[in-house]
Amino acid sequence: MALLEIRDLSVEFATAGGTFRAVDGVDVSVDQGELLAIVGESGSGKSVSMLAMMGLLPWTATITAEVMRFDGHDLLGMSARQRRRIIGRDMAMIFQEPMSSLNPCFTAGFQIKEALRLHTDLDRRARHARAVELFEMVGIPDPEARLRAFPHQLSGGMSQRVMIAMALACDPKLLIADEPTTALDVTIQAQILELLTTLQQEQGMALILITHDMGVVAETAERVQVQYAGQKVEEQPAIPLFSTPRHPYTAALLAALPERATERRLPTIPGIVPGQFDRPPGCLFAPRCRFADDRCRSTPPKPASPELGLARCHYPLTHAAEAEA
Amino acid sequence: MSVQTQAPAQAEAAPALVARNLSRWYEVKGGFLGKPRTVKALSEASFTLHAGETLAVVGESGCGKSTLARLVAMIEPPTGGTFEIGGVKAQGEALKRLRTDVQIVFQDPYGSLNPRQRIGSILEEPLLINRPDMPKAERERRARETLALTGLRPEHYDRYPHMFSGGQRQRIAVARALMLDPKVLVLDEPVSALDLSVQSQILNLLIDLQERLNLAYLFISHDLSVVKHMADKVAVMYLGRPVEIGTRDAVFAAPRHPYTRALLSATPKADPRQKRNRIRLEGELPSPLNVPPGCPFAPRCWKAQPICRQERPELSGAPTLAACHFPEA
Numbered sequence: 269m270a271l272l273e274i275r276d277l278s279v280e281f282a283t284a285g286g287t288f289r290a291v292d293g294v295d296v297s298v299d300q301g302e303l304l305a306i307v308g309e310s311g312s313g314k315s316v317s318m319l320a321m322m323g324l325l326p327w328t329a330t331i332t333a334e335v336m337r338f339d340g341h342d343l344l345g346m347s348a349r350q351r352r353r354i355i356g357r358d359m360a361m362i363f364q365e366p367m368s369s370l371n372p373c374f375t376a377g378f379q380i381k382e383a384l385r386l387h388t389d390l391d392r393r394a395r396h397a398r399a400v401e402l403f404e405m406v407g408i409p410d411p412e413a414r415l416r417a418f419p420h421q422l423s424g425g426m427s428q429r430v431m432i433a434m435a436l437a438c439d440p441k442l443l444i445a446d447e448p449t450t451a452l453d454v455t456i457q458a459q460i461l462e463l464l465t466t467l468q469q470e471q472g473m474a475l476i477l478i479t480h481d482m483g484v485v486a487e488t489a490e491r492v493q494v495q496y497a498g499q500k501v502e503e504q505p506a507i508p509l510f511s512t513p514r515h516p517y518t519a520a521l522l523a524a525l526p527e528r529a530t531e532r533r534l535p536t537i538p539g540i541v542p543g544q545f546d547r548p549p550g551c552l553f554a555p556r557c558r559f560a561d562d563r564c565r566s567t568p569p570k571p572a573s574p575e576l577g578l579a580r581c582h583y584p585l586t587h588a589a590e591a592e593a
Numbered sequence: 594m595s596v597q598t599q600a601p602a603q604a605e606a607a608p609a610l611v612a613r614n615l616s617r618w619y620e621v622k623g624g625f626l627g628k629p630r631t632v633k634a635l636s637e638a639s640f641t642l643h644a645g646e647t648l649a650v651v652g653e654s655g656c657g658k659s660t661l662a663r664l665v666a667m668i669e670p671p672t673g674g675t676f677e678i679g680g681v682k683a684q685g686e687a688l689k690r691l692r693t694d695v696q697i698v699f700q701d702p703y704g705s706l707n708p709r710q711r712i713g714s715i716l717e718e719p720l721l722i723n724r725p726d727m728p729k730a731e732r733e734r735r736a737r738e739t740l741a742l743t744g745l746r747p748e749h750y751d752r753y754p755h756m757f758s759g760g761q762r763q764r765i766a767v768a769r770a771l772m773l774d775p776k777v778l779v780l781d782e783p784v785s786a787l788d789l790s791v792q793s794q795i796l797n798l799l800i801d802l803q804e805r806l807n808l809a810y811l812f813i814s815h816d817l818s819v820v821k822h823m824a825d826k827v828a829v830m831y832l833g834r835p836v837e838i839g840t841r842d843a844v845f846a847a848p849r850h851p852y853t854r855a856l857l858s859a860t861p862k863a864d865p866r867q868k869r870n871r872i873r874l875e876g877e878l879p880s881p882l883n884v885p886p887g888c889p890f891a892p893r894c895w896k897a898q899p900i901c902r903q904e905r906p907e908l909s910g911a912p913t914l915a916a917c918h919f920p921e922a
Contacts, residue, residue: 290626309789309790310788311790317674320913336622410689424879425877426877452855453653453654453859453872454653454815454859455653455855455856455859456653456877457859457861458859458861458871458873458874459874461861462871462873480788480789481861481864482789482807482863483818483860483861483863484861485863485865486863486864486865486867487861487864487865488860495745507866509865510864510865511866519792520692520790521789522863523865524789524792524793525788525789525818525820526793526818526819526821526823527818527821527822527862527863528863529822532791532800532824533797533800534796534797535793536793536794536797537790537793540758540791541788541790549783570641579773587703587796
């Protein structure tokens with residue numbers, strides 16, 4: 269059984285202009301010790317779906333799902349209090365802005381020990397020893413001194429390490445990393461990604477990596493799910509996703525990467541992601557898709573077979589190389 | 594010093610931009626009873642940029658690339674060194690006139706447009722200030738012309754910035770920069786706030802405009818895959834100093850400075866099958882308040898020898914200029 273199973277998750281926000289559907293029928297499933305990447309542009313609902321599962325959305329959000337199960341617990345029928353016993357212990361999350369995720373009024377040590385105090389029965393001394401151990405594990409030099417440091421005394425890369433140490437405090441079964449390296453420099457990004465993948469392999473922890481960076485996906489992920497405008501449009505293991513994308517959106521996105529360019533002019537995707545008031549009736553990508561026909565514009569497509577990457581498209585791409593084979 | 598590149602068409606004309614030992618140091622208070630200290634945000638940057646060319650400046654945060662952009666755009670004066678725009682030295686009386694020749698596009702198109710101004714008046718404001726004699730009808734004609742040039746529609750003239758997406762706003766910011774017919778465009782991370790599908794549209798626009806208007810671009814970016822696509826020349830900066838300058842092909846194919854190599858190897862490639870051979874850099878960027886003596890990169894460098902910690906290497910060598918005592922062959 270999968271560690272995390274979400275089926276048909278939808279999140280709607282009540283806004284002044286009516287309801288806005290940020291997540292639209294998304295399925296997520298992650299096995300123990302697996303690394304799943306969720307990739308998409310802004311507005312694709314990749315963060316919101318994870319926040320919904322963690323119960324971190326404001327009251328304006330309405331969350332509906334057929335199944336939302338984590339490690340044998342049914343998250344749907346759970347009260348907020350029950351959910352908080354799991355969150356921070358078995359399931360933890362780190363965010364994009366390490367600087368603003370830490371409370372500036374408390375030392376890094378206080379904040380990491382808070383998680384231990386709430387979720388474990390370690391005494392003071394044992395909590396301190398565990399905090400030092402965690403800081404060493406995530407590669408923070410001189411952990412005793414850094415435990416006494418306030419967040420403003422730490423660099424961006426160091427703050428993100430503190431966040432990771434805090435998330436790992438209770439040996440979670442699942443770590444959700446929401447754009448963990450977007451705010452960091454490339455050399456620091458490389459360090460943090462390596463740290464996350466090493467921890468995932470050594471601790472047998474499942475990792476969901478939310479990102480918009482195709483390079484990061486290619487270098488780390490085992491399985492990738494692509495989201496567009498709140499829907500999952502494709503899911504494939506990383507290697508076939510990059511060589512044989514099935515959904516025209518994935519293909520167009522990959523073609524738009526400057527490093528894949530063959531000419532001076534880059535291939536573009538015309539138009540922009542649909543917003544609250546211009547969601548098309550058929551396929552959400554149809555207005556920007558170069559293969560779209562009348563059927564695409566009128567009927568929403570269903571996901572295709574797993575061989576075709578579950579592509580949410582009437583006409584999933586088949587590739588020339590396969591036709592020859 | 595200049596970099597060998599294929600001679601541009603108008604090699605006889607003065608280069609669009611020449612920088613000689615540009616430096617910008619800031620004095621910061623040392624706190625209560627503390628001595629004031631100096632942040633060397635930028636030291637001794639020299640380069641030449643011809644019309645129709647793109648010089649990309651890459652490096653991590655704190656390397657001085659945005660300071661360089663601000664100096665060249667004449668937002669603040671250098672504390673050392675000089676630069677020339679089209680052969681005219683940028684100082685004293687000439688500054689006011691030269692400012693129209695250099696325009697800047699900022700990273701965040703949400704912060705750089707006034708939400709209370711219509712697009713038309715955003716575009717006409719540079720003319721209103723710098724060409725006070727121009728009649729209103731002429732200003733409007735020019736604004737509409739530039740709208741079309743940057744791929745926007747005529748009806749956008751009367752709209753407000755909040756009605757546009759990020760990519761369209763960046764087009765507006767580019768249009769505004771073009772209103773005074775500049776020779777040099779400083780692009781400070783022009784696409785890093787944009788989504789991938791929109792990023793390629795803006796990059797294509799910049800390529801089109803450069804070909805059509807023969808603009809010189811000073812392209813500041815941290816994204817090496819974008820730089821590789823756009824640049825003719827690349828300057829890699831570390832802690833306020835250029836550590837390697839060369840043609841794009843030379844820098845990407847055979848980087849000579851260890852930092853350039855590390856930066857290239859740290860950039861994720863969108864190909865899961867490619868074998869990773871990553872150079873792992875230990876530690877973080879030192880604070881620009883206490884730049885290490887000798888080579889600034891020495892504390893993180895795997896090749897550092899005693900001489901690296903004592904003596905600062907000068908930019909030298911070929912095919913790229915590298916500031917390293919032990920450059921790669």
